[in-house]
Amino acid sequence: MGQFMIKVGLEVNGKKIQKEVPEHTLLSTFLREHLNLTGTHVGCDTSQCGACVVHVDGKSIKSCTALAADLNGSKVKTIEGLVKNGKMHPMQEAFKKLHGLQCGFCTPGMVMSAIDLLEHNSNPSDKEIRDWLEGNICRCTGYQNIVAAVKEAATKM
Amino acid sequence: MASLVGSRVERKEDKKLLTGRGKYTADVTFAHQTYAYFIRSPHARAEIKKVDFSKAIKAPGVVSVLTGKDIVDDKIGGLIAGWRIKSEDGSDMKVPPHPPLASETVNYVGDHVAVVIAESLDEARNAADLVKVDYKVLKAVVDTSDAMKSDQIYKDIPKNLCFDWLLGDRAKVKEAFDKADKVIKIDLINNRLVPNAMEPRAANADYNPSTEEITLYTTSQNPHLARIIISAFNGVAPENKLRVIAPDVGGGFGSKIYPYAEEVVCSWAAKKNRKTSKMGCG
Numbered sequence: 001m002g003q004f005m006i007k008v009g010l011e012v013n014g015k016k017i018q019k020e021v022p023e024h025t026l027l028s029t030f031l032r033e034h035l036n037l038t039g040t041h042v043g044c045d046t047s048q049c050g051a052c053v054v055h056v057d058g059k060s061i062k063s064c065t066a067l068a069a070d071l072n073g074s075k076v077k078t079i080e081g082l083v084k085n086g087k088m089h090p091m092q093e094a095f096k097k098l099h100g101l102q103c104g105f106c107t108p109g110m111v112m113s114a115i116d117l118l119e120h121n122s123n124p125s126d127k128e129i130r131d132w133l134e135g136n137i138c139r140c141t142g143y144q145n146i147v148a149a150v151k152e153a154a155t156k157m
Numbered sequence: 158m159a160s161l162v163g164s165r166v167e168r169k170e171d172k173k174l175l176t177g178r179g180k181y182t183a184d185v186t187f188a189h190q191t192y193a194y195f196i197r198s199p200h201a202r203a204e205i206k207k208v209d210f211s212k213a214i215k216a217p218g219v220v221s222v223l224t225g226k227d228i229v230d231d232k233i234g235g236l237i238a239g240w241r242i243k244s245e246d247g248s249d250m251k252v253p254p255h256p257p258l259a260s261e262t263v264n265y266v267g268d269h270v271a272v273v274i275a276e277s278l279d280e281a282r283n284a285a286d287l288v289k290v291d292y293k294v295l296k297a298v299v300d301t302s303d304a305m306k307s308d309q310i311y312k313d314i315p316k317n318l319c320f321d322w323l324l325g326d327r328a329k330v331k332e333a334f335d336k337a338d339k340v341i342k343i344d345l346i347n348n349r350l351v352p353n354a355m356e357p358r359a360a361n362a363d364y365n366p367s368t369e370e371i372t373l374y375t376t377s378q379n380p381h382l383a384r385i386i387i388s389a390f391n392g393v394a395p396e397n398k399l400r401v402i403a404p405d406v407g408g409g410f411g412s413k414i415y416p417y418a419e420e421v422v423c424s425w426a427a428k429k430n431r432k433t434s435k436m437g438c439g
Contacts, residue, residue, distance in 0.1 A: 039176070088175065096172065101171060104171075
């Protein structure tokens with residue numbers, strides 16, 4: 001059972017990366033195991049929980065079901081890429097201020113997903129936020145404070 | 158000083174968790190890391206006839222394959238029930254055996270039969286496909302209401318009855334019912350409870366051959382208990398040679414209070430192989 005290696009070139013959080021990895025390497029594995037970007041979490045490994053959401057060319061996707069090699073040449077942004085000059089992104093600030101997290105495991109995916117929403121709908125209703133975040137599961141908060149945090153971030157972004 | 162009552166209290170851990178700088182168990186990787194992949198029962202109840210890992214042990218990257226026989230040989234204790242209850246007749250609760258790797262029977266789908274330790278998770282997973290387990294499938298008991306009438310699962314536990322628990326005063330309750338105008342009988346069906354934290358269970362054990370110490374990282378709500386159980390009951394290492402660290406934990410909801418087979422096996426395998434062994438998500 002030999003492994004077929006493949007070259008994958010990505011721009012991750014503004015940095016050009018080139019790695020040779022087994023061809024079946026998932027984007028989540030590429031980020032976590034090959035780049036040590038462990039902020040992207042794997043909760044279910046089956047695209048249901050959303051803890052692994054990152055941005056690829058500006059769109060949120062579940063990195064646990066995308067092959068890294070398929071995305072060759074893309075720009076990837078992870079939770080680690082949001083802080084600018086030591087300052088958190090307005091979405092991160094809003095989650096902190098309004099207790100939109102507890103254990104923090106779903107949080108990176110939740111934040112990345114919510115940012116994508118606001119980038120194409122700057123003033124979403126509660127229902128639009130809930131519908132959008134349908135693919136991101138949180139077990140601690142009960143979602144109320146997450147929705148409140150997204151609404152707060154909408155006023156700052 | 159502002160009053161603490163009614164004022165906002167910001168959580169100290171939020172910034173790291175929000176910026177991807179948390180450290181959960183699966184985020185911990187040691188130098189010379191090895192990976193554990195478990196072979197699990199596909200049957201609800203079966204007898205293990207034979208475990209053949211002759212091909213798996215020769216597969217690329219494989220460090221070792223351990224089975225229930227190794228658990229018996231090394232005198233590794235079973236998983237414990239953390240609560241002692243006496244039945245109505247005063248007898249102690251009967252606790253069925255639950256070895257971390259089964260050697261005689263498996264008793265649920267997912268019960269652990271063997272573990273492959275390899276240099277990478279891919280290699281461990283590939284080699285696990287080469288482990289052949291022969292089972293004699295037995296009739297499973299899947300319904301509590303029929304359990305006492307079903308085949309006996311454990312030889313020392315007649316009628317499959319672990320305990321018969323009584324709370325309250327049987328005589329007084331009978332008296333009240335006898336005097337009642339109307340008595341209604343209902344079956345109470347309790348829904349299944351699944352704690353289901355967002356972070357799956359994970360463990361990573363590191364063995365230092367020079368100090369003979371095991372350091373176990375595990376996603377735990379109770380690392381102190383894990384340390385006592387894995388040393389005193391499972392007998393993996395004396396307590397002073399076992400350190401248990403619970404880093405950031407992605408929810409537990411009670412499911413991460415007790416240690417499971419994987420934590421025991423990873424700690425034991427790390428010591429046995431004089432390396433590290435990691436089990437976890439992704």
